[in-house]
Amino acid sequence: MIRTDALDRLPVRHAVPGLLSALGDRGAAVLHAPPGTGKTTLVPLALAGLIGRGDSRRVLVAEPRRMAVRAAARRMAWLLGQEVGEQVGFSVRGERRAGPLTRVEVVTTGVLLQRLQRDPELPGVDTVLLDECHERHLDADTALAFLMDVRSALRPELRLVAASATTDAASWAALLAGPDGTGPVPVVRSEGQGHGADVHDAPPPAGLRPAHGTWVDPQLLRHVAATVRLALSRHEGDVLCFLPGTGEIARTAGMLAGVEAEVLQLHGRAPAAVQEAVLRGGDRRRVVLATSVAESSLTVPGVRVVVDSGLAREPRIDHARGLGSLATVPVSAAAAAQRAGRAGREARGAVYRCWQAADDARRPAYPSPEISIADLTSFALRAACWGDPDAAGLTLPDAPPAGAMAAARSVLAAIGAVDGEGRATPRGERMARIGVHPRLARALLDAAPRLGARRTSELVALLAEEPPREYGDDLAAAWRTARRGGDAYAGRWGAETRRLMSALSGGGESGGGRGGGGPEAGGYGTAKPGGGEGLTEDAAAGLVAALAFPERVARSRGERSFLMVSGTGAELGETSALRGVPWLAVAVADRPANAVSARVRLAAAVDEETARAAAGHLRTEAEEVHWEDGDVVSRQVERLGAVALTTRQLRAADPGLVRQALLEGLRGEGTGLLLWTREAHGLRDRLAFLHRVVGEPWPDVSDGALMERAADWLEPELSRARRRSDLGRLPAGEALRRLMPWTTGEAGRLDELAPERIEVPSGSRVRVEYGGEQPVLAVKLQELFGLRETPRVAGVPVLVHLLSPAGRPTAVTADLASFWRDGYRSVRAELRGRYPRHPWPEDPSTAEPTRHTKARQSRLSGES
Structure with missing residues (x-):
């Protein structure tokens, strides 16, 4: 007996006539009903004609979670005074309670997608209600897009309702409008707010x-x-x-x-x-x-x-x-x-x-x-099987990120699920029908010929229905625990195992031939480690995990530390039973925020033969020449991705690789590896000064710029070098001169624009230091007597460091005229007392420059 009193208390009942009218006019509508108003339970019954006066129809209700599916079906059956499986039923992965009289069937969005891909017309279904659209689960978004295609091309009479308590109704109404140009579909609102x-x-x-x-x-x-x-x-x-x-x-x-x-x-x-x-x-x-x-x-x-x-x-x-x-x-x-x-x-x-x-x-x-943050491998396979590999033609609320789709297509191509154009292969179509992640479908198809359907299905079910943490991180041990049963997980695992065995025994290849592995599919190749059914449980678990996640095959680098062939480190827990094994196939891992290595949650021990076979498409053998520990290291390395398998030292490495290694060393340790004399440092400082002050054609000689133009100034010496010591003999000064603007003739003006030395009034030729922001001329003050203007280089006044007769700094100026006028008097008073034997004229701008004391200066004057 229908529980009319309970139905009458649900506020959404007042919105039902408007919803039926909207569906009659447009075939699609958005239902906005606050929590507690009954949209999940009353509305499907009304759409099916099980309450009220509507026509008798068959309705599919899609929910995002299995728990919600069972609860909604149970509640609707109770409202009708029936048991689940009569006029109201449900289907989740591995379990279905529905019969020939069922008019409302509640399913997960994943089950709905499987049905759409098996038969897009959804024969016998009159209305689909997508519940809780606001949660933005990827399966729900994908199902909506597929249903829009079905309504557009196959079944325009199929009615579609997007229902939610909180979503942006206007946006969904525009999305459901489709390309027919008739504008947004109606939004039907339930005014009830529950009890508040x-x-x-x-x-x-x-x-x-x-x-x-x-x-x-x-x-x-x-x-x-x-x-x-x-x-x-x-x-x-x-x-x-x-x-x-x-x-x-x-x-x-x-x-x-x-x-x-x-x-x-x-x-x-x-x-x-x-x-x-x-x-x-x-x-x-x-x-x-x-x-x-x-x-x-x-x-x-x-x-x-x-x-x-x-x-x-x-x-x-x-x-x-x-x-x-x-x-x-x-x-x-x-x-x-x-x-x-x-x-x-x-x-x-x-x-x-x-x-x-x-x-x-x-x-x-x-x-x-979810489409913006999740792994899109399953979505990409569904889109490829739907005939739209790029998902460009799908009516999705948000487009999939290009990078995530590229990563997904790369995985699908490696396991043979799509061809070079991204279209689904027959193998990929079979994977999609299995109803697990494509990686797990690959393991199921490729391991079954070796392990048998039951053992393979049991192991894949463990990965699809991840076991509780208390089962531990050893996949083989978790397998044995699940087989013993006695808990809720074991029941779900058993149901999933039976479903996978059924999928394996269905139509199509059994895993061999076109559906099996093989190098062209990124499969297991020709290697056959063990005798199939004769493999131990540990070896079987490792085989399945390695086939599903070949990039996570990992080699030990310590008791608990491993390196995956993808290049990511992995760490076992302190109490893990897998500590000390040489190789792992990591099935479940996560990488905590800011962590360098991944945490292993579930894995199986494998031998090197299985590791090589499963990740064989990542095997390489090449000369590797690197700058390592301060010198060039040359070796022949066989690798499985990032994992080195064998290493042999090379006596005669490829000269081009050696050259790149030497450049790597120069980039890492700087040009100080070269032979730098005082003259070479001076030349570099002069060139840097001219580049800063004059600009082109004078070259940039910073470390970064020198590395970019290494071929222009270090060759041919660099090509003849083989190790660090060879770099230490490479004359940097001679090499730098190759960068000077010889073709324009400007190189000949180097000594004119940035002279190495300047002749001062005393006749001395004094070195100019160009290493700072301004050229520096350090000279004894008396040698500049009579010089009224500050010397310039390339139009820039030098910074004069005025020294005492003992060579100690006494003053710094870039304006000699101002110094003679304002600063000299105080300096003269100090220096006269300290160096009385030296001349200290009152007017230095007109005095005779000298390098000597007064006595020697007089003797020299007399001799002259």
């Missing part, structure tokens, strides 16, 4: 450190736990507390020990029994600690209070290394509204926000689209 909730600011204490990577300040968790205790004391009903991840949930649960309530932990990997207990409700008061899985599409019975930590987790991908990680970010305004809506679904509630109210202005309006 009172929002309380509960900012944490000052001095909180911001989250980075997956690290969250323990002080915030203590504050969240204290806020939960406060909410329990102030309000009736259950408390739903949002935290960013499972680690924070576990730690906060520990801080809530002793509260007078049952503490439950809800996340995507929670056992099904726990998930069902949360969604079923109970007699005892509860505190539900949840990740973002509880933001939408779920009604947690009994909840009257929401405590929001204000944080969420987003994936990040390092496309260059192929490593993913998680980042803790402030929750978006849209997601915060969704979370708050959980408090007012059954009665008026309360919301405690654990952040400063001023932070609201800095929060992003919506979550980051």
Whole structure:
């Protein structure tokens, strides 16, 4: 019997007539309904004609999470007074409860994509409702784009609804309009707000450190736990507390020990029994600690209070290394509204926000689209199988980043999923139908002929349905633990294993021939390590992991430290059972923020033969000549990517490589490696001065410029050099002269423009130093008597350092005339007392210059 009283309490019922009318007119619409109004449960029943007076239709409802799929189907079946699998059913990966009478089927967006790629027309389906569009999951965006193509080219009568509680409805309405020029589709709004909730600011204490990577300040968790205790004391009903991840949930649960309530932990990997207990409700008061899985599409019975930590987790991908990680970010305004809506679904509630109210202005309006931050390999394969390898023709809310798509296509080409034009190969089409990441599909197809369908499926299922942390980081040991069963994960793993075995036994190649490995597909090649079924469990686990992630095959460089063939370091945990093995195939790893090496989460030991075979497309053998430890090192190296396998010293290395190594040394250690005499340093300083003052054609002789023009001034001597000692004999001064502007004739003016020495009035030729900002002439003061103007070089007055008869500095000037007039008197008084035997005339500008004392000067004058 239909529960009419429950349906009548759902505010969205008032929007149903408008939605049906919009679909009748345009075939597509956007439904904007606040949390708690019933859009996920009442609307599909109305669209299917199971309530009200609508026509009988078959409706697919796509949800982003498996938990939401089961919960929505269960709730709709309850509203109809039926069991799941009758008129309302569901399908998730590996499980389907639906029958011939099913009119509303709730599916994950991943299942919807699989059906679209198997048969784009979706035969028998009249309406598709995409729920929670605002979450911007990549599968949901892709499904929308494919459905738009289906409506445009195959089935214009297929009706499409994009539904959300918080999304930018106008933008989605324009997106659903398509290319027909009829303008945005209608936006239907539900005015109901559920029962509403009172929002309380509960900012944490000052001095909180911001989250980075997956690290969250323990002080915030203590504050969240204290806020939960406060909410329990102030309000009736259950408390739903949002935290960013499972680690924070576990730690906060520990801080809530002793509260007078049952503490439950809800996340995507929670056992099904726990998930069902949360969604079923109970007699005892509860505190539900949840990740973002509880933001939408779920009604947690009994909840009257929401405590929001204000944080969420987003994936990040390092496309260059192929490593993913998680980042803790402030929750978006849209997601915060969704979370708050959980408090007012059954009665008026309360919301405690654990952040400063001023932070609201800095929060992003919506979550980051997954397409902009995620690994796009699966998306790129789907697009290629859809016939649009670049995804340029797809109606996507956001275009995929070019770099991420290029990285994805590179992976797909290496595993034989796409051809040179980016189009899906038959092998790639089969991979797409398997329903796992293309890397795992490659491992499934290529390892099955060696290991058998069951062993391969079991191992791939472990990688597709990542085991709990308590299983450890040894893939083979985790495999044995899963086989023993006894926990919720083992049940999910068994279901996925059966699904993969079914996929392997389906149509198409079995893994050999066209669908198998091979060098042309970046596959396992001709190497056959072991006898298939006869391989040990450890060897089988290593083979599958290496085939899935050949770039992560890693060689030991210490007990816990490894180098992956991709060039990234990897570290095992201190208690890992894999410590000390010579080779690893790393299946799961992440690279924390600011970390140099990746953390190994799941891996298997492999031997070198398996490593060579799996990553064979990365094998190279070449001469490597480098500047290393202060000299040229030449060797013949066989490499697997970044990992050196064998090394042999070379006696006669390629001269071109040696030359490059010497230049590398010069760039790293500077031109000081060359032979620099005093004259060579002086020449460089003179040329640098002329370049600065005159400019062209005088050359730039800085280290950077000299390295750029090494071929112009160091050849042919550099080509004859073989080691560091040869550079030390290379005369830098002679080489520098090659850079002088000989072709224009200006080189002949070097001594005119920047003379090495200047003749002063005493007849001495004094060296000019050009190393500073201004040329310096250091000369005894008496030798300049009679010189009225400061000497100039290239039009620039020199900086005169006036020295005492003993050669000590007494004054510095760039204006001799001014010095003779204003500064000389005080200097004369000091020097007369210190050097009485030397002449100190009152008017130095007219006096006779001298290098001698008064007595010697008189004797010389008499002799003359």
